[in-house]
Amino acid sequence: xxCPRSLFWLSNAKQPSRILRQPWLAAVLLFVxxxxxxVMAQQxxxxxxxxxxxxxxxxxxxxxxxxxxxxxxxxxxxxxxAKLWSQGAGKEGQSCQSCHGELEAGMKGVAARYPAIDAPSxxxxxxxxxxxxxxxxxxxxxxxxxxxxxxxxxxxxxxxASNGMPVxxxxxxxxxxxxxxxxxxxxxxxxxxNLSCTQCHDQRYGIKLYTDRLxxxxxxxxxxxxxxxxxxxxxxxxxxxxYNGVRAEVPPWGHGVMRDISxxxxxxxxxxNIEVPSVRK
Ligand code: HEC
Ligand code: HEC
Numbered sequence: 001x002x003c004p005r006s007l008f009w010l011s012n013a014k015q016p017s018r019i020l021r022q023p024w025l026a027a028v029l030l031f032v033x034x035x036x037x038x039v040m041a042q043q044x045x046x047x048x049x050x051x052x053x054x055x056x057x058x059x060x061x062x063x064x065x066x067x068x069x070x071x072x073x074x075x076x077x078x079x080x081x082a083k084l085w086s087q088g089a090g091k092e093g094q095s096c097q098s099c100h101g102e103l104e105a106g107m108k109g110v111a112a113r114y115p116a117i118d119a120p121s122x123x124x125x126x127x128x129x130x131x132x133x134x135x136x137x138x139x140x141x142x143x144x145x146x147x148x149x150x151x152x153x154x155x156x157x158x159x160x161a162s163n164g165m166p167v168x169x170x171x172x173x174x175x176x177x178x179x180x181x182x183x184x185x186x187x188x189x190x191x192x193x194n195l196s197c198t199q200c201h202d203q204r205y206g207i208k209l210y211t212d213r214l215x216x217x218x219x220x221x222x223x224x225x226x227x228x229x230x231x232x233x234x235x236x237x238x239x240x241x242x243y244n245g246v247r248a249e250v251p252p253w254g255h256g257v258m259r260d261i262s263x264x265x266x267x268x269x270x271x272x273n274i275e276v277p278s279v280r281k
Contacts, residue, residue, distance in 0.1 A: 042171070042179075042183075042267075043183070044268075045187070045198055045202045045268075046201075046202045046216060046268060048270065048271050049271075051216065051218070051268075051269065051270070051271045051272055052205075052215075052216055052218070052272075053218055053220060053221065053272050053275060054215040054216070054217075054218050054220075054221055054278075054280065055221065055275060055278070056215070057205070057206070057212075057213040057214070057215040057216075058212075058213075058215075058279075058280065058281065059212070059213070059281075062279050062280065062281060065279050066277075066278055066279045072225075072277055072279060073225045073227070073279060074156065074224070074225035074232060074276070074277030074278065074279060075277060077149075077152060077153040077156050077157075077223075077225070077232045077277070078153075078156060078157060078160060078277055080149065080150075080153035080157075081153040081154045081155075081156050081157025081158070081160075082103075082157055084096070084150060084153060084154045084157070085097055085103060085154065085157055085158075089139055089141035089142075090139045090140040090141030091140045092140065094138075094139055094140075095139075096134070096139070096154070099138065099139075103157065103158070103160075103161050104161055106161075107158045107161040107162070108161045108162065108165075109161075109162050109165055110127075110158065110161065110162060111127050111155075111158055111159035111161070111162040111274060112162040112165045112166065112167050112168050112274050113167075113168045113169070113170065114126055114127040114130065114266075115127075115175075115178075115259045115262050115263045115266070116130075116170060116175070117170075117173070117174045117175050118130070118133070122174055123256070124174075124175065124178045124256065124259045124260065124263060125259070126235075126236070126258075126259050126262055127155055127158065127159065128146060128151055128155050128234060128236075129254075129259075131144075131151065131154055131155060131158065132144060132146075132151065146234070146236070146253050146254055147233075147234060147236075147237060147253070149231075149232075152223050152231075152232045152233070152234060153232070155223055155234070156223045156232060156276055156277060159222075159223070159274060159276050160276050160277065162274040163273075163274050163275065163276055164273050164274065164275075165273055165274055166270070166271070166272070166273055166274075167219075167220050167266050167269045167270060167272055167273070167274060168266070168270070169263060169266040169267035169270065171263065171267055175263060178256075178259065178260045178263050179260070179263050179264055179267060181257070181260040182260035182261045182262070182263050182264025182265070183264045185197070185257065185260065185261055185264075186198055186261060186264055186265075186268075190243075190246060190248040191243070191246035191247040191248030191249075192246070192247035192248075193245075193246040193247050193248075194246075195246045197217060197242070197261075200214060200217070201214070201215070201216050201217030202216070205217075212281055217242070217265070218265070218268075218269045218272060219235050219262060219265040219266055219269055220269050220272045220273065220274055220275055221274075221275045221276060221278035221280070222234060222235035222238065222276075222278075223235070223276070224238070224276075224277075224278045224279065224280045225277065225278070225279045225280070226238075226279075226280045226281070227279065227280070227281050228281060235262055235265075236253070236254075236258045236262075239258055239261060239262075240258075
Protein backbone atom coordinates (compact mmCIF):
# COMPACT_ATOMS: atom_id res chain seq x y z
CA UNK A 1 0.00 0.00 0.00
CA UNK A 2 2.99 2.30 -0.25
CA CYS A 3 2.25 3.16 -3.86
CA PRO A 4 -1.53 3.48 -4.24
CA ARG A 5 -1.22 4.77 -7.82
CA SER A 6 -0.83 1.29 -9.13
CA LEU A 7 -4.05 0.37 -7.36
CA PHE A 8 -6.06 2.35 -9.89
CA TRP A 9 -6.63 -0.79 -11.89
CA LEU A 10 -8.73 -2.07 -9.02
CA SER A 11 -11.04 0.88 -9.32
CA ASN A 12 -13.43 1.25 -12.22
CA ALA A 13 -15.02 4.54 -11.29
CA LYS A 14 -18.47 5.26 -12.61
CA GLN A 15 -18.95 8.53 -14.42
CA PRO A 16 -21.71 10.34 -12.55
CA SER A 17 -22.12 13.11 -15.13
CA ARG A 18 -22.96 10.65 -17.90
CA ILE A 19 -25.40 8.79 -15.68
CA LEU A 20 -27.21 12.01 -14.83
CA ARG A 21 -27.71 12.79 -18.49
CA GLN A 22 -29.71 9.57 -18.80
CA PRO A 23 -32.65 9.92 -16.40
CA TRP A 24 -33.87 6.33 -16.88
CA LEU A 25 -30.48 5.05 -15.81
CA ALA A 26 -30.52 7.30 -12.76
CA ALA A 27 -33.98 5.93 -11.91
CA VAL A 28 -32.75 2.34 -12.20
CA LEU A 29 -29.78 3.12 -10.00
CA LEU A 30 -32.03 4.78 -7.44
CA PHE A 31 -34.30 1.73 -7.42
CA VAL A 32 -31.33 -0.59 -7.03
CA UNK A 33 -29.92 1.45 -4.18
CA UNK A 34 -33.29 1.65 -2.40
CA UNK A 35 -33.95 -2.06 -2.71
CA UNK A 36 -30.40 -2.62 -1.55
CA UNK A 37 -31.14 -0.48 1.53
CA UNK A 38 -34.15 -2.60 2.44
CA VAL A 39 -32.15 -5.83 2.46
CA MET A 40 -29.28 -4.03 4.16
CA ALA A 41 -30.07 -5.41 7.63
CA GLN A 42 -27.48 -8.22 7.64
CA GLN A 43 -25.94 -9.18 4.41
CA UNK A 44 -23.15 -11.71 4.38
CA UNK A 45 -20.97 -10.77 1.42
CA UNK A 46 -18.32 -13.20 2.53
CA UNK A 47 -19.98 -16.56 3.19
CA UNK A 48 -19.28 -18.09 6.58
CA UNK A 49 -17.51 -21.10 5.09
CA UNK A 50 -15.06 -18.81 3.27
CA UNK A 51 -13.94 -16.83 6.29
CA UNK A 52 -10.15 -17.00 6.80
CA UNK A 53 -7.78 -15.33 9.22
CA UNK A 54 -5.14 -12.91 7.94
CA UNK A 55 -2.58 -15.49 9.00
CA UNK A 56 -3.60 -17.64 6.03
CA UNK A 57 -2.33 -14.94 3.68
CA UNK A 58 0.88 -13.85 5.39
CA UNK A 59 3.47 -16.31 4.11
CA UNK A 60 5.97 -18.62 5.79
CA UNK A 61 8.27 -16.03 7.45
CA UNK A 62 5.43 -14.45 9.40
CA UNK A 63 3.97 -17.82 10.34
CA UNK A 64 7.31 -18.86 11.72
CA UNK A 65 7.88 -15.62 13.60
CA UNK A 66 4.43 -15.66 15.14
CA UNK A 67 4.82 -19.25 16.30
CA UNK A 68 8.26 -18.65 17.82
CA UNK A 69 8.03 -18.21 21.60
CA UNK A 70 11.29 -16.26 21.66
CA UNK A 71 11.41 -14.35 18.40
CA UNK A 72 7.81 -13.13 18.21
CA UNK A 73 8.31 -9.34 18.41
CA UNK A 74 4.92 -8.83 20.12
CA UNK A 75 6.05 -10.72 23.22
CA UNK A 76 7.76 -7.79 25.00
CA UNK A 77 4.36 -6.07 24.90
CA UNK A 78 2.79 -9.11 26.54
CA UNK A 79 5.34 -8.82 29.37
CA UNK A 80 4.64 -5.14 29.72
CA UNK A 81 0.90 -5.81 29.77
CA ALA A 82 1.32 -8.41 32.52
CA LYS A 83 3.26 -5.88 34.63
CA LEU A 84 0.65 -3.19 34.14
CA TRP A 85 -2.09 -5.64 35.09
CA SER A 86 -0.63 -6.27 38.53
CA GLN A 87 0.95 -2.88 39.24
CA GLY A 88 -0.83 -0.60 41.72
CA ALA A 89 -1.55 2.94 40.50
CA GLY A 90 -3.81 5.87 41.21
CA LYS A 91 -4.96 7.39 44.50
CA GLU A 92 -5.73 4.07 46.19
CA GLY A 93 -2.83 2.17 44.67
CA GLN A 94 -5.14 -0.42 43.14
CA SER A 95 -4.17 -2.57 40.19
CA CYS A 96 -6.39 -4.09 37.52
CA GLN A 97 -5.77 -7.33 39.37
CA SER A 98 -7.01 -6.01 42.74
CA CYS A 99 -10.48 -5.71 41.23
CA HIS A 100 -10.49 -8.28 38.44
CA GLY A 101 -8.28 -11.04 39.88
CA GLU A 102 -5.97 -13.14 37.76
CA LEU A 103 -6.15 -12.30 34.06
CA GLU A 104 -7.77 -15.59 33.08
CA ALA A 105 -10.38 -15.33 35.81
CA GLY A 106 -11.35 -11.76 35.11
CA MET A 107 -10.94 -11.32 31.38
CA LYS A 108 -11.57 -14.65 29.68
CA GLY A 109 -13.71 -14.11 26.59
CA VAL A 110 -14.06 -10.36 27.16
CA ALA A 111 -12.02 -9.14 24.15
CA ALA A 112 -13.87 -11.57 21.87
CA ARG A 113 -17.12 -9.61 22.34
CA TYR A 114 -15.90 -6.06 21.82
CA PRO A 115 -16.83 -3.49 20.46
CA ALA A 116 -19.86 -3.46 22.74
CA ILE A 117 -22.33 -0.89 24.05
CA ASP A 118 -21.34 0.79 27.30
CA ALA A 119 -24.64 0.77 29.17
CA PRO A 120 -24.26 4.01 31.18
CA SER A 121 -23.27 6.21 28.23
CA UNK A 122 -25.03 4.22 25.48
CA UNK A 123 -21.86 4.56 23.38
CA UNK A 124 -20.15 1.83 21.39
CA UNK A 125 -16.82 1.10 23.09
CA UNK A 126 -13.95 -0.86 21.68
CA UNK A 127 -11.70 -2.68 24.14
CA UNK A 128 -9.28 0.23 24.35
CA UNK A 129 -12.10 2.67 25.21
CA UNK A 130 -13.32 0.32 27.92
CA UNK A 131 -9.86 -0.08 29.45
CA UNK A 132 -9.24 3.67 29.43
CA UNK A 133 -12.53 4.24 31.22
CA UNK A 134 -11.61 1.71 33.90
CA UNK A 135 -8.15 3.18 34.22
CA UNK A 136 -9.47 6.67 34.88
CA UNK A 137 -12.78 6.06 36.67
CA UNK A 138 -12.11 2.90 38.67
CA UNK A 139 -8.37 2.84 39.13
CA UNK A 140 -8.33 6.66 39.33
CA UNK A 141 -4.98 6.73 37.57
CA UNK A 142 -3.71 8.92 34.69
CA UNK A 143 -5.25 8.14 31.31
CA UNK A 144 -3.41 6.07 28.73
CA UNK A 145 -3.83 7.81 25.36
CA UNK A 146 -4.86 5.84 22.28
CA UNK A 147 -1.89 4.11 20.65
CA UNK A 148 0.36 4.64 23.71
CA UNK A 149 2.61 1.66 24.45
CA UNK A 150 0.81 1.19 27.77
CA UNK A 151 -2.67 1.02 26.28
CA UNK A 152 -1.57 -1.29 23.47
CA UNK A 153 0.29 -3.57 25.89
CA UNK A 154 -2.57 -3.90 28.38
CA UNK A 155 -5.03 -4.32 25.55
CA UNK A 156 -2.93 -7.12 24.04
CA UNK A 157 -2.63 -8.75 27.46
CA UNK A 158 -6.38 -8.57 28.09
CA UNK A 159 -7.02 -9.91 24.57
CA UNK A 160 -4.68 -12.84 25.21
CA ALA A 161 -7.17 -14.13 27.80
CA SER A 162 -9.52 -14.79 24.85
CA ASN A 163 -6.91 -16.42 22.65
CA GLY A 164 -8.39 -19.33 20.70
CA MET A 165 -11.94 -18.31 21.57
CA PRO A 166 -14.45 -17.54 18.82
CA VAL A 167 -15.19 -13.89 18.06
CA UNK A 168 -18.70 -12.76 18.93
CA UNK A 169 -20.60 -9.68 17.96
CA UNK A 170 -23.75 -8.47 19.61
CA UNK A 171 -25.50 -6.39 16.97
CA UNK A 172 -28.89 -6.16 18.67
CA UNK A 173 -30.48 -3.27 20.53
CA UNK A 174 -28.42 -0.09 20.64
CA UNK A 175 -25.60 -1.79 18.72
CA UNK A 176 -27.76 -2.29 15.65
CA UNK A 177 -27.44 1.19 14.19
CA UNK A 178 -23.65 1.02 14.68
CA UNK A 179 -23.50 -2.31 12.90
CA UNK A 180 -25.53 -0.97 10.00
CA UNK A 181 -23.36 2.10 9.71
CA UNK A 182 -20.23 -0.09 9.74
CA UNK A 183 -21.70 -2.29 7.04
CA UNK A 184 -22.59 0.73 4.96
CA UNK A 185 -19.09 2.14 5.16
CA UNK A 186 -17.58 -1.23 4.34
CA UNK A 187 -19.55 -1.43 1.12
CA UNK A 188 -19.35 2.22 0.01
CA UNK A 189 -16.69 3.45 -2.37
CA UNK A 190 -14.59 6.27 -0.98
CA UNK A 191 -11.48 8.36 -1.42
CA UNK A 192 -9.68 9.49 -4.56
CA UNK A 193 -9.25 5.85 -5.50
CA ASN A 194 -13.02 5.40 -5.31
CA LEU A 195 -12.71 1.97 -3.72
CA SER A 196 -14.72 0.29 -0.98
CA CYS A 197 -13.42 -2.09 1.65
CA THR A 198 -15.54 -4.85 0.15
CA GLN A 199 -13.87 -4.52 -3.27
CA CYS A 200 -10.51 -5.40 -1.81
CA HIS A 201 -11.35 -7.62 1.15
CA ASP A 202 -14.44 -9.54 -0.03
CA GLN A 203 -13.89 -9.62 -3.76
CA ARG A 204 -10.15 -9.74 -4.29
CA TYR A 205 -8.58 -11.42 -1.28
CA GLY A 206 -5.87 -13.86 -2.23
CA ILE A 207 -4.50 -11.77 -5.12
CA LYS A 208 -0.97 -10.42 -4.96
CA LEU A 209 -0.57 -6.69 -4.35
CA TYR A 210 3.13 -5.96 -4.79
CA THR A 211 4.87 -8.70 -2.83
CA ASP A 212 2.02 -9.57 -0.46
CA ARG A 213 -1.25 -11.34 -0.76
CA LEU A 214 -4.38 -9.39 0.01
CA UNK A 215 -6.23 -10.77 3.03
CA UNK A 216 -9.92 -10.59 3.96
CA UNK A 217 -9.28 -7.69 6.33
CA UNK A 218 -10.15 -9.65 9.47
CA UNK A 219 -9.93 -8.06 12.93
CA UNK A 220 -9.20 -11.13 15.09
CA UNK A 221 -5.45 -10.63 15.54
CA UNK A 222 -5.39 -7.13 16.94
CA UNK A 223 -3.52 -5.43 18.49
CA UNK A 224 -0.86 -6.89 16.17
CA UNK A 225 2.85 -6.28 15.80
CA UNK A 226 3.44 -4.75 12.39
CA UNK A 227 6.96 -5.19 11.06
CA UNK A 228 6.76 -2.18 8.78
CA UNK A 229 5.92 0.04 11.76
CA UNK A 230 8.28 -1.77 14.12
CA UNK A 231 5.65 -1.73 16.82
CA UNK A 232 2.37 -3.02 18.10
CA UNK A 233 -0.63 -1.37 16.47
CA UNK A 234 -4.34 -1.26 17.18
CA UNK A 235 -7.05 -2.26 14.72
CA UNK A 236 -7.93 1.43 14.49
CA UNK A 237 -4.44 2.22 13.27
CA UNK A 238 -4.68 -0.51 10.64
CA UNK A 239 -8.04 0.87 9.46
CA UNK A 240 -6.58 4.37 9.21
CA UNK A 241 -3.89 2.97 6.99
CA UNK A 242 -6.49 1.45 4.67
CA TYR A 243 -8.29 4.81 4.57
CA ASN A 244 -5.00 6.40 3.55
CA GLY A 245 -4.47 3.69 0.98
CA VAL A 246 -7.60 4.70 -0.92
CA ARG A 247 -6.80 8.38 -0.33
CA ALA A 248 -9.92 8.94 1.77
CA GLU A 249 -10.18 11.51 4.53
CA VAL A 250 -9.26 9.76 7.76
CA PRO A 251 -11.63 10.35 10.71
CA PRO A 252 -10.00 11.77 13.86
CA TRP A 253 -8.50 9.24 16.29
CA GLY A 254 -11.14 7.63 18.50
CA HIS A 255 -13.99 8.50 16.14
CA GLY A 256 -17.19 6.45 16.42
CA VAL A 257 -16.99 5.50 12.74
CA MET A 258 -13.96 3.32 13.44
CA ARG A 259 -15.87 1.56 16.25
CA ASP A 260 -18.82 0.98 13.89
CA ILE A 261 -16.55 -0.57 11.25
CA SER A 262 -14.87 -2.71 13.91
CA UNK A 263 -18.23 -4.06 15.07
CA UNK A 264 -19.14 -4.93 11.49
CA UNK A 265 -15.73 -6.60 11.06
CA UNK A 266 -16.24 -8.70 14.19
CA UNK A 267 -19.67 -9.81 12.99
CA UNK A 268 -18.18 -10.63 9.60
CA UNK A 269 -15.33 -12.56 11.28
CA UNK A 270 -17.63 -15.02 13.02
CA UNK A 271 -16.13 -18.47 12.72
CA UNK A 272 -12.63 -17.17 13.48
CA ASN A 273 -10.90 -17.30 16.84
CA ILE A 274 -8.93 -14.58 18.57
CA GLU A 275 -5.26 -14.96 17.59
CA VAL A 276 -2.69 -13.05 19.64
CA PRO A 277 0.15 -12.16 19.94
CA SER A 278 0.25 -11.86 16.19
CA VAL A 279 2.61 -10.44 13.61
CA ARG A 280 1.87 -8.72 10.31
CA LYS A 281 4.10 -7.33 7.59
C1 HEC B 1 -11.58 -0.36 41.47
C2 HEC B 1 -11.84 -1.58 40.74
C3 HEC B 1 -11.34 -1.65 39.29
C4 HEC B 1 -10.08 -1.43 38.82
C5 HEC B 1 -8.85 -0.96 39.57
C6 HEC B 1 -10.12 -1.78 37.42
N1 HEC B 1 -11.37 -2.18 37.06
FE1 HEC B 1 -11.97 -2.83 35.21
N2 HEC B 1 -13.89 -2.94 35.86
C7 HEC B 1 -14.31 -2.73 37.17
C8 HEC B 1 -15.76 -2.91 37.22
C9 HEC B 1 -16.63 -2.76 38.47
C10 HEC B 1 -16.18 -3.25 35.91
C11 HEC B 1 -17.62 -3.57 35.46
C12 HEC B 1 -18.15 -2.58 34.46
C13 HEC B 1 -18.17 -1.14 34.93
O1 HEC B 1 -18.78 -0.81 35.93
O2 HEC B 1 -17.55 -0.30 34.20
C14 HEC B 1 -14.97 -3.27 35.08
C15 HEC B 1 -14.97 -3.59 33.73
C16 HEC B 1 -13.80 -3.79 32.99
C17 HEC B 1 -13.78 -4.31 31.65
C18 HEC B 1 -14.98 -4.74 30.82
C19 HEC B 1 -15.37 -6.13 31.21
C20 HEC B 1 -16.52 -6.69 30.40
O3 HEC B 1 -16.98 -7.77 30.79
O4 HEC B 1 -16.95 -6.10 29.40
C21 HEC B 1 -12.48 -4.37 31.28
C22 HEC B 1 -11.93 -4.84 29.94
C23 HEC B 1 -11.68 -3.87 32.38
N3 HEC B 1 -12.53 -3.53 33.40
C24 HEC B 1 -10.31 -3.78 32.37
C25 HEC B 1 -9.58 -3.20 33.39
C26 HEC B 1 -8.16 -2.97 33.32
C27 HEC B 1 -7.27 -3.34 32.16
C28 HEC B 1 -7.79 -2.37 34.50
C29 HEC B 1 -6.44 -1.86 34.90
C30 HEC B 1 -5.86 -0.87 34.02
C31 HEC B 1 -8.99 -2.24 35.30
N4 HEC B 1 -10.05 -2.76 34.60
C32 HEC B 1 -9.02 -1.72 36.57
C33 HEC B 1 -13.51 -2.41 38.23
C34 HEC B 1 -12.16 -2.10 38.18
C1 HEC C 1 -6.94 -1.15 -2.16
C2 HEC C 1 -7.32 -2.29 -1.41
C3 HEC C 1 -7.80 -2.06 0.01
C4 HEC C 1 -8.93 -1.39 0.42
C5 HEC C 1 -9.93 -0.64 -0.43
C6 HEC C 1 -8.99 -1.57 1.86
N1 HEC C 1 -7.94 -2.30 2.30
FE1 HEC C 1 -7.74 -3.12 4.13
N2 HEC C 1 -5.94 -3.89 3.61
C7 HEC C 1 -5.36 -3.78 2.35
C8 HEC C 1 -4.02 -4.33 2.40
C9 HEC C 1 -3.03 -4.38 1.24
C10 HEC C 1 -3.81 -4.79 3.71
C11 HEC C 1 -2.54 -5.44 4.29
C12 HEC C 1 -2.40 -6.85 3.84
C13 HEC C 1 -3.63 -7.64 4.16
O1 HEC C 1 -3.84 -8.04 5.33
O2 HEC C 1 -4.47 -7.79 3.25
C14 HEC C 1 -5.05 -4.53 4.43
C15 HEC C 1 -5.29 -4.92 5.74
C16 HEC C 1 -6.49 -4.76 6.42
C17 HEC C 1 -6.79 -5.29 7.73
C18 HEC C 1 -5.85 -6.13 8.60
C19 HEC C 1 -5.96 -7.61 8.30
C20 HEC C 1 -4.99 -8.45 9.11
O3 HEC C 1 -5.21 -9.67 9.19
O4 HEC C 1 -4.01 -7.94 9.63
C21 HEC C 1 -8.05 -4.89 8.04
C22 HEC C 1 -8.81 -5.21 9.31
C23 HEC C 1 -8.54 -4.10 6.91
N3 HEC C 1 -7.57 -4.05 5.95
C24 HEC C 1 -9.78 -3.50 6.86
C25 HEC C 1 -10.17 -2.62 5.84
C26 HEC C 1 -11.37 -1.81 5.89
C27 HEC C 1 -12.36 -1.79 7.02
C28 HEC C 1 -11.40 -1.09 4.72
C29 HEC C 1 -12.38 -0.03 4.29
C30 HEC C 1 -12.45 1.13 5.16
C31 HEC C 1 -10.25 -1.49 3.94
N4 HEC C 1 -9.51 -2.39 4.66
C32 HEC C 1 -9.99 -1.06 2.66
C33 HEC C 1 -5.97 -3.28 1.22
C34 HEC C 1 -7.17 -2.60 1.21
